[in-house]
Amino acid sequence: MQDSEEIKRGFHVVVNTERVRLPNGVLIELDIVRHPGASAVVPFLSDDRVLLIRQYRHAAGGTILEVPAGKLDDGETPEICAARELEEEAGVRAGRLEALGWIFSTPGFTDERIHLFAAYDLERVSMHPEDDELIEPVEMSLERALALVWNGELTDAKSAMALIHAAHRLGRLS
Amino acid sequence: MQDSEEIKRGFHVVVNTERVRLPNGVLIELDIVRHPGASAVVPFLSDDRVLLIRQYRHAAGGTILEVPAGKLDDGETPEICAARELEEEAGVRAGRLEALGWIFSTPGFTDERIHLFAAYDLERVSMHPEDDELIEPVEMSLERALALVWNGELTDAKSAMALIHAAHRLGRLS
Numbered sequence: 001m002q003d004s005e006e007i008k009r010g011f012h013v014v015v016n017t018e019r020v021r022l023p024n025g026v027l028i029e030l031d032i033v034r035h036p037g038a039s040a041v042v043p044f045l046s047d048d049r050v051l052l053i054r055q056y057r058h059a060a061g062g063t064i065l066e067v068p069a070g071k072l073d074d075g076e077t078p079e080i081c082a083a084r085e086l087e088e089e090a091g092v093r094a095g096r097l098e099a100l101g102w103i104f105s106t107p108g109f110t111d112e113r114i115h116l117f118a119a120y121d122l123e124r125v126s127m128h129p130e131d132d133e134l135i136e137p138v139e140m141s142l143e144r145a146l147a148l149v150w151n152g153e154l155t156d157a158k159s160a161m162a163l164i165h166a167a168h169r170l171g172r173l174s
Numbered sequence: 175m176q177d178s179e180e181i182k183r184g185f186h187v188v189v190n191t192e193r194v195r196l197p198n199g200v201l202i203e204l205d206i207v208r209h210p211g212a213s214a215v216v217p218f219l220s221d222d223r224v225l226l227i228r229q230y231r232h233a234a235g236g237t238i239l240e241v242p243a244g245k246l247d248d249g250e251t252p253e254i255c256a257a258r259e260l261e262e263e264a265g266v267r268a269g270r271l272e273a274l275g276w277i278f279s280t281p282g283f284t285d286e287r288i289h290l291f292a293a294y295d296l297e298r299v300s301m302h303p304e305d306d307e308l309i310e311p312v313e314m315s316l317e318r319a320l321a322l323v324w325n326g327e328l329t330d331a332k333s334a335m336a337l338i339h340a341a342h343r344l345g346r347l348s
Contacts, residue, residue, distance in 0.1 A: 008202045010203060013283050018232065020184075023308055059204075059283065104330050107233045113329075
């Protein structure tokens with residue numbers, strides 16, 4: 001029966017309306033999306049090859065290219081989260097994770113910090129995305145991934161920043 | 175009297191709870207922050223010098239370095255918005271705006287697209303930030319701004335992406 005069909009609960013946004021006294025004394029009421037933080041990770045299959053994912057995003061109105069990423073679970077460190085998302089979304093286990101810093105995704109209305117990583121020495125394991133995650137792995141050269149950033153085909157900010165930071169560390173950015 | 179003190183209304187978040195049929199048939203309920211879009215712009219004072227702003231952000235818990243940016247007003251194009259924010263937040267008028275593409279800020283929970291620009295041939299005008307915007311202009315070399323991205327002191331994703339795209343176009347990224 002259509003009416004009793006199971007509805008999964010996806011990303012749930014927590015918005016706080018907060019009253020803030022600014023340093024100049026002005027009193028302001030702001031809506032803030034309070035977020036636990038996230039990790040995003042570039043899996044390196046070799047020195048030159050990376051594993052991206054093509055994922056359905058309702059907010060984007062279709063599929064977009066990203067790196068494996070997700071929200072921190074309760075009590076999870078950014079490293080543990082990155083390792084878990086690598087296995088769930090890309091089907092790889094990292095021998096080594098390199099921390100690349102973190103970004104504020106959009107600090108005008110959320111405190112979300114996304115921790116960026118590169119993953120090396122990968123071992124294939126079985127993928128196990130959630131059933132609300134529609135994910136297709138896409139392998140390409142690092143050079144090609146950067147070209148997609150420059151030409152506007154890879155538009156996800158965290159994925160672009162993770163790729164660019166990783167390429168910078170490797171001396172491969174230009 | 176404290177109780178009658180005027181409270182300004184700052185950023186107001188519009189969250190829709192949307193029922194979505196995924197391409198695999200799964201029915202899901204998602205919260206989406208619906209956003210009108212934004213523009214972010216790197217003002218170039220010369221070939222090598224940029225004008226950043228240090229701004230108080232409640233969600234960040236203090237001040238952070240950014241480029242001038244803001245939400246699209248009703249009916250505004252990204253170019254008009256960028257030109258307006260340049261004047262309001264940085265006190266400069268652009269002779270020429272170069273479009274650098276756009277990014278999804280965080281497509282897991284918002285449809286916000288931030289359009290990126292570089293501004294050249296600047297003329298000084300008076301700054302007129304809103305009284306809930308606490309902004310200090312900060313001039314530095316492009317090289318220094320990029321160094322702050324690499325060392326993690328400039329953490330705002332849109333500002334980093336705008337600087338990196340602009341430097342890439344100028345052949346100044348490495």
